[in-house]
Amino acid sequence: DxxxxxxxxxxxxxxxATIAEVKSLLDRINLINIDFSKELPLSPLHWIISDKEVSITVESVKAGxxxxxNPIGILTNNPTFDIQxxxxNNYINITKEVPENRFSSKLDLDIYSRGMGAIGLPGDLSSSSRFVKAAFTKLNxxxxxxESESISQFFHILGSVNQERGCVRLAKDTYEITIYSSCCNTDKGIYYYKTYENSQITGIDLYNENLDSQILISYPLISGQHIKMQNR
Incomplete structure (x- = not known):
């Protein structure tokens, strides 16, 4: 194909409907070099595909x-997934627990702050560091x-690896940002998202639409900040 x-x-x-079916299809797929348009050329994408039980990562590289x-359900960009x-392994000692003094029994080292078990966890904005940070955050x-608590926790996990404007320069006046974050409740068919300028979570109920329609249904992103003034 x-x-x-x-x-x-x-x-x-x-x-x-399942990863088993996906793997069967992938046995016969051939990705071809066709741009979407002159304005939107191909990008070296990595894909994560999940059902309710497991996830896989799919990458198109020179070798095929x-x-x-994917046992952790996390994906970022390059390097390739096997390297990520x-x-x-380099962070095997990172822990959510109070750390023990393994530096030397001859030194009386002090636990002076909460969270010291995670000292060494990457905080930079590279894709490899964000992979480690997202994996640690999700798995712990x-x-x-x-439903509300699950949605809130999901966006907190993604928020731990957000890209803020001004921290990664792409061009003279252009910066990489997290344009939007999203998740979907596959049981209820509800798609949730929030955007860089709008921290409020917006939901779209897919089952409120005619899913057999031949017409594409789309909603514009609600991008403006929505602030609830409590004393007005």
Whole structure:
């Protein structure tokens, strides 16, 4: 099956309900070098695909299409996923617990602050460091049982690796930012998002729409900040 990269995700989602079905389709896929348009050329994308149980990472590299089981459900950009996973070995001593003095029994070292078990956890804005930070945050975070608590916790996890305007320069007056963050409750069919300028979480109920329609349904991003004034 010859598929352009910009067709890849709808091609998968339109035919598969499980990762097992995805892997079967990927056995016969051939990604072809076709740009979406002159203004939107191909990008070296990495994809994460998940069902309710497991996730995989899909990467198109010079050696061909690589498919990795993704046990942590985290993905960033380059380097490739196998390198990102190997890099986690460098942080094997990072812990959410109060650390022990392993430096030397001859020194009386002090635990002077909470969170010192995570000293060494990357805080820079490179993709490899953000992979480590997101993996640690996700794997150690604890959510409540309600829908609201789960949504809140999800956006806190993503917020730990946000890109803020001004910290990564792309060009003279252009900076990399986290344009939007989003998640979906696949049981209820509700898509949640917030944007860089709007911290309020917005929801769209997919089951309120005609999912058999032949017409594309779209909603503009609510990008302006919404502030609730408590004393007015």
């Amino acid at each position: 010859n598929i352009a990269p910009f067709e890849f995700i709808p091609w998968i989602l339109g035919q598969c 299409l690589k498919i990795y089981d 996973m190997f890099n986690l 975070s604890i959510s409540g049982t309600s």
